[in-house]
Amino acid sequence: MKHYFFVLVFFFSMTIVAQQKQDFKYTQTSLSQVLKELQERNNISISFASDAIKDIFVTIDIKQITWVEFLSVLESETGLTFEKISENQIIVTPHTDNNIIVPIEALNDIIILGYVTNGIDKNKDGSIAVDTERLGILPGMVNTDIAQSIQLIPGISTLDESATGIQVRGGSPDQNLILYDNIKLFNTGYFYGMFSLFNPFATQKATIYRSGTSASYGDRISGIIDISSGNKIHENTKGGFEIDGLSINGYVKTPLSSKIGLYLFARRSYSDLLKTPTYNSYVDKIFTNFGVARDVNGNILELETDDDFSPETSNNTFNFADISTKLIIKPNEKNDIEFSALYTRNRLDFDFKGGDEVLVDSLITQNKGISFNWKHQSSEKQQEELTAYFSEYNSFYQNDEIKDETGDGILDLSEVNIRENNITEIGANFTSFTQIRESQKLTLGYQLSFTDLDVTISKEKPIESEREVLVQDDSNLKNALFGEYTINLNNKGLINAGVRFSHYSSLNEFLIEPRVNFEYALSKRLRSKIAIERRNQPISQLIEFNHTELRLENNLWRLSDDKQYPLLSSNQISGGLLYHHKSLNIDADFYYKELKGLTTFTNGFSNPLENLEQGESTIKGVDILLKYKRNNYKVWLGYTFNDITFQFLNLEDTPSKFNGNNDITHQFRISNSFKLNNWQFALGWQIRTGKPITPVNSYTIEIDADGENAGVVNFGAINSDRLPSFHRLDASVLYDFKIKKTDAQLGISLLNIYNRIKPLNLIYKAERKPLDDGGIAIEGTTGETPEEREIILEQVIQRFSLGFTPNISFKLFI
Incomplete structure (x- = not known):
């Protein structure tokens, strides 16, 4: 208390x-x-x-x-x-994002202003519009981070408190399509995803789809996050500066003429120069991945691991930087041209001494992208849009093990492990919009893209002159046609029927994706909605754990093929009711999803034994939102119920159906905000069911043929147990003031005020006991089949919640 x-x-x-x-x-x-x-x-x-x-x-x-x-x-x-x-x-x-005053009918796209809070509105097609210029204060935040802000919306959450591990209605993060100024992104975070790579100044608006997705969006089966840096040409130069507990960032928006505008955004962390309490709190969370592991009877598992890591025996250096720019050209009322560019870089160097060895890790990730967008108004009822983009993602991870291999007291480079993932994509989209009648619109489009993807996994032992290398280089050419017909019934509702035709060369398969979205006003205060859609995904992230001494998974992107890595596909239906009267919003949405093409290496799935099997998933859920406003006080409550079931028929000793790894049955969040003169206050509390885990029924230490200990484990049914529930209390305060005539803002945020730290995830690294084949011989194994051999538990990886984390921010606007 x-x-x-x-x-x-x-x-x-x-x-x-x-x-x-x-x-x-x-x-x-x-x-x-x-x-x-x-x-x-x-x-x-x-x-x-x-x-x-x-x-x-x-x-x-x-x-x-x-x-x-x-x-x-x-x-x-x-x-x-x-x-x-x-x-x-x-x-x-x-409210509009350009310097052209739009007709009042544009409000027909929005059915609720302030759906969650100021700046988060509900569109008639079911999508959520986020406008950061109007965004109100949010609990635990000192800036308008898009990735954190949208987690206030029921059905959107993260299981690891990160800014990038966003799950939309039971889908894994890699199943979300994320666009920034039409640039497709394959990575959206820094410091293992804890911080968003989106500069808060550079994200003016975003459109979020949980369901009812437009046919113009493809290649992903879960959420859509479409972000824009804006396209207004300002009359005068605007700018801003911010420093918080992690980074320094700023922006400039300047008119080059009455028809040309230029935006520039830049940010850099300073933790390599100064480590603040904010940074240290995140370090404790990320690098503390071990703890006391127990079996179902509460007995401690005594593992031979490198868990003697501590902040005192380690060193870490982390930094990130990003820069983006945009050129806006409006030669006349009929043409709107934009050029955008983005570059982000994240580097982490980490080492610690564990026993008689030194472990050194290095991770570099970066994104590069450019885009071109041209909107042309051919006539009063006809508009065309042409978009072209280039996107590149690079990830390089290296682990060095340094120890005394020869017994002469000299440390030598014993082993080098490398994981590298590179993606290059270039594409173009053409879309035609025809206003057939005042309330009817036809949209037709064509999309072309080429994706080149390579993965390198290598292991080298310099002393033994041994090296194992796996290199795979794949590509995919996509051709897609889409069309949709929209009937806008003014205040009565909306009907949108669309279809998408896609061909992927990596699969040599032609796919059809029908989509229907219906919204109708039953009365002035009550509206109904339903959406049905089929979607496919030809690329996904796989998790590979071997030789990651940071004990954090390597998420490697892979293209789907017709063999090992299947196409992800989803059939979805959702529907619900929305009640809106004055300051009260009540929204209830029900959904059902069937996913096919999952594997045991799919992002979001963990299996004690690393064997590749295919499976599918069923997701049932309910999202409920209640928001009420009175004077300068707002309160909003969000609740999500999920029932996520996995089915992998060929997994050993596993029921045909079991709880999915991301099956968080109940999630509840309550947030409050209050404004008093120049002060803004926010307080929020959230609680959710613990993540499913596989229990250890028994664990015994045996001696192998080399006289070394080997921990033999007997697992219970997969995901038949759960971690403790997660809950956290967050707060924020903002104060607006002036320094002479310049606007300024001071912000303070507190995450996890009562410092409750509990495990958020638990992963086992295990393998079957090897046969007596000249390798690691263990008595009593000769003649046994792989399924009969005992399982050796090598490591238990635990990830914990963030502890008490303060942050402070100072902003200055010109």
């Missing part, structure tokens, strides 16, 4: 009385009435379309601020744009 008391004191002990000019107090007052009074009180002119504001009511109680500052409050509360075009003239329009 003392932790909760601390949070309450922390939240409400900081207040401020701003010395400004006017008081504004309204309770469920129509926006039209508020604007009318604002005009009369300040002798200004406000222009707006009545349809844009007719159903908007506001509740505000703010004292002593200027009317200009009050317009910013209204923007945050309503989601509209209040543009000051002269000293006393204001234009109110729907």
Whole structure:
């Protein structure tokens, strides 16, 4: 209880009385009435379309601020744009990302402004729109990180507290399609995914699909995260700077002319120069991957491992950097041209002394990408869009083992293990949009891409002059046609029917993906929805554990073939009800998914024995969201129920169906935010069921033929046990102020306030006892089949939750 008391004191002990000019107090007052009074009180002119504001009511109680500052409050509360075009003239329009004022009908795409909180809206097609410029404060965050922000949406979560291990309705992270300014990304995180590679300044908006995906998106079977850095040409140069507990970043947006704009974003970590408490907390989480392991009876498993790692016996150096830029050209009202470029780099060097050996690890990952986008308005009812992109991903991991092999007291390089993964993809998309009638639109498109992927796995023993190398180089040419027909029933609903035809050369297979999305208003306050879709994925990540002394898996991308690595495919159906009245939102969504093409090496699956088998999965789930707002206080509750079942018929000693590795039965999150003058406060708590694990029924130490200990293990049924439940309390505080005439913000966040650290995952490294073949001989094994041989447990890898983690941020805007 003392932790909760601390949070309450922390939240409400900081207040401020701003010395400004006017008081504004309204309770469920129509926006039209508020604007009318604002005009009369300040002798200004406000222009707006009545349809844009007719159903908007506001509740505000703010004292002593200027009317200009009050317009910013209204923007945050309503989601509209209040543009000051002269000293006393204001234009109110729907929020837009370019300098063209769109017709008011554009609001028809959004059915709920502030679906979760300010800046997270619900679109009619079921997608979620995130606008970081309007995004309100979120618990545990000091900046508008897209990857962390969308985890407030039920059905979107991570099992490891990372920013990149995002699972959408039971799918693994590699099953999500992630685009940044039309550049396809194969890696989205730093420091083993704990931090997002998206500079918060460089992500102005994002569209998120949990289901009901447009036919224009392909090649993935789970979520869609489509991010844009924006496309507005500003009248004057804008910029910003931020420093927090991990990195320094900044941006500049400047007009080169009235028709050309340039964006530049840059960020770099400084942990290689200064290690803060924020960084040290993440280090403890990432590198502490061992703990006390027990069998079902509570007996400790005494393993011969290198678990004597400690921060005192190790060294680590980590740094990341990213830079992105965008050139926007608007030669006239009919053409919109964009060029974007992105570069990210992540490096980690780590070493520690374990017993009589030194272990050295190095990991480098990087992304490179460029894109071109041209939108052309041929006529009032016809528009075309052409996109071209280049994307490259590189991952290189090396592990060196240094020890005294000869007994002369001299340390020698004993073994070198390398894992390398490179992907290059180039592609082009052409899309045609035809407005057949005012409420009907036809979309047709063609997509072409070529993917080249190589994997290198090597093991070298310099002293014995032994080397094993596996190199695979694969490629895939994709041709895809898609079309969809959309009927917009104004406020009544939407019907979208589409189909996608794809051919992948790596499979030499022609695939059809039908999709239907239906949304309808049953009444003014209640809406129904249903979505049915089939999707395929020709590339996925496999997990390979051997020789990773950091005890973190190597996620290696592989292209599907018609042999070892099958095509991932999914059939999905979802439906539900949405209730919206004034400040209350209640959304319930049910879904059912069938996945085929899984393997025991698929991302998100772990098996005590590394044998490759194929399987499938069934996912049943419910997502529920409740949001309520009163005055300057908001509360939102999210709950997800999941029933994820795996089926691998050929796995040994395994029931035909068992709990999936990511089967988190219950997930619940409650978040609160409160605004008081220039202060913003947020408090959030989350709890979820523990992850399924395979229990150890018994464990005994035997002596092998070499006189060494060998731990013989007997596993229980796969995933028949669970880890403890996970829960965490987070808080944030933001304070907006001015340094002379420059806007500034100070932020403080606290993750896991009561410092509860529990295992989030448990993985076994085991193998069958070898036969007496001149190798590692063990008595009593001759004549046995592989299935009859005993299992030797080599290592238990445990991953723990993040401990208490503070962070502080300072921002300056020009």
